[in-house]
Amino acid sequence: MNNMKIFFLAFLIVFSVKTFSQSKDSTKVFIYEPFKSGKTIDTKNDIKVDKNCIKWNWSLIGRGVFALNYEHSITSKLSFELGAGLTYRDFLYEAGQGDDALGSDSKSYDVKLGPYVEGNLRFYPAEGDLEGFYLSPFLRYRSYNIKANMENSVYPAGYNITDIGFNIGIQRETWITGVMVESYFGVAYRYRSADRPYIDYSGTSNIVVQDKTQKWVPAITLGFKIGVPF
Numbered sequence: 001m002n003n004m005k006i007f008f009l010a011f012l013i014v015f016s017v018k019t020f021s022q023s024k025d026s027t028k029v030f031i032y033e034p035f036k037s038g039k040t041i042d043t044k045n046d047i048k049v050d051k052n053c054i055k056w057n058w059s060l061i062g063r064g065v066f067a068l069n070y071e072h073s074i075t076s077k078l079s080f081e082l083g084a085g086l087t088y089r090d091f092l093y094e095a096g097q098g099d100d101a102l103g104s105d106s107k108s109y110d111v112k113l114g115p116y117v118e119g120n121l122r123f124y125p126a127e128g129d130l131e132g133f134y135l136s137p138f139l140r141y142r143s144y145n146i147k148a149n150m151e152n153s154v155y156p157a158g159y160n161i162t163d164i165g166f167n168i169g170i171q172r173e174t175w176i177t178g179v180m181v182e183s184y185f186g187v188a189y190r191y192r193s194a195d196r197p198y199i200d201y202s203g204t205s206n207i208v209v210q211d212k213t214q215k216w217v218p219a220i221t222l223g224f225k226i227g228v229p230f
Contacts, residue, residue: 049073049129050173053180055227057083064090065116065142069225076128083118087142093159102157103148103197103211109157114145120167130180130229136167138186148197150208159194165221173229182225190219 055069067085074080088111094101102109120138124131140163148157165188173180196211 049076050229051130053130053227053229055180055182055225057085057223057225059223059225060085060116063092063142064088064144067116067118069118069227071122071130071227073130077124079122079124079130081118081120081122081136083116083140085116087114087116087144089146090142090144090159090161093161097194100196100198101194102146103150103155103195105150105199108149110147110149110154112145112147114143114158116140116142131172133170134168136169136184136186137165138167138188139164140188150197150199151206153208155197155208155210156195157197159192162191163188163219163221164191165189165219167221171225178228180225180227180229182227184221184223184225186221188219188221190217191215192217 051073053071055071057065057067057069060067065085065087067083069081069083071079071081118138118140120136122134122136124134126132141160143160144158146156146158147154165186167184167186169182169184169186171180171182191214193212193214196213197208198211200207200209
């Protein structure tokens, strides 16, 4: 009887092992090699750093400009940025000049697209690689091509604006992958030249006089951009 119990117990053990044992491929052992002090990281292949960024300065829409900017990294903390675009009408400037912004005695205007160009250097003192707080001297030029219809003729009524200034700003890649956002604030010395045609009624016949104005004025810059780094 005892032999039967021993035989039955041995049978159960063997059956359980065969039934519930794992196959030889179901369990894997991973061996990680310790870090080797002599191995170095290839910064070109192992670490991705964005060196370029294409941006849209959407805040210039209110100044009558559609502009795109391209920024390129020179070093980790220094970059340059170039911008170009087209102008139509700067309604904020015209509102500040009053009713005679485009000349007097005219109710009809022809507006054609004009050029916008920009260039600046950027220094990122704390971080770099196109991200973080930056300091930036800049130069901008925009020309507005506007004609006034007066006395059955067309006369220049546009204006040109040149800014020489200094911006401080911050630029970061957002949690939305691949999107760069930027905001800036600064001061500038602005050169404005404008054509203001008006009708001279002092003579025996009406004569259209072209009044040209030129002026240097202080200005404040404020803007926002959105872009894609690569």
